[in-house]
Amino acid sequence: SFRRMYTSIVATSQSLRGMLNAxxxxxxxxxxxxxxxxxxxxEVSLATPREMRGRQQxxxxxxxxxxxxxxxxxxxxxxxxxxxxxIELLPPPLPLRLHYLMxxxxxxxxEIEQQILGRVLQLFNxxxxxxxxxxxxxxxxxxxxxxxxxxxxxxEETSRVWEALDGSFQLSVSYEVTLA
Numbered sequence: 387s388f389r390r391m392y393t394s395i396v397a398t399s400q401s402l403r404g405m406l407n408a409x410x411x412x413x414x415x416x417x418x419x420x421x422x423x424x425x426x427x428x429e430v431s432l433a434t435p436r437e438m439r440g441r442q443q444x445x446x447x448x449x450x451x452x453x454x455x456x457x458x459x460x461x462x463x464x465x466x467x468x469x470x471x472x473i474e475l476l477p478p479p480l481p482l483r484l485h486y487l488m489x490x491x492x493x494x495x496x497e498i499e500q501q502i503l504g505r506v507l508q509l510f511n512x513x514x515x516x517x518x519x520x521x522x523x524x525x526x527x528x529x530x531x532x533x534x535x536x537x538x539x540x541x542e543e544t545s546r547v548w549e550a551l552d553g554s555f556q557l558s559v560s561y562e563v564t565l566a
Contacts, residue, residue, distance in 0.1 A: 499557055
């Protein structure tokens with residue numbers, strides 16, 4: 387539906403945040419991340435690293451760039467069955483590539499920041515597609531699939547992102563996310 391189309395960006399962000407929260411809280415081994423995240427000390431936030439600094443700690447899942455997916459511009463129209471029979475042709479959704487910066491922020495605890503980042507890398511390497519019950523917001527209950535790919539940014543690209551934040555460089559990784 388039209389509503390689902392324009393809310394899919396925020397639903398994608400919510401799905402990523404939910405997946406990361408669940409994964410961190412499931413890490414119940416001794417000194418695991420559950421001891422930090424389930425106790426409310428740390429959180430997964432959609433705020434920028436700059437907004438989080440000094441106010442909250444945990445993982446910033448910041449959507450810093452939205453780009454058109456030129457490889458999917460010629461996707462065919464979507465066919466929707468009509469109640470009285472027949473088929474309605476709808477234009478395909480605008481194909482987008484969403485770029486997220488994952489930045490762990492824990493005051494005076496570089497070991498925990500590295501553990502958080504390691505867990506993010508492990509999770510999205512093991513589960514590069516979010517679908518079904520792991521979808522949130524307007525994507526919940528749909529057949530949508532969120533594809534997650536580690537994005538290798540050059541030092542120059544990373545520096546430009548941090549310059550835009552008016553902040554010093556932080557330990558972080560970037561992911562490119564597409565919704566199918």
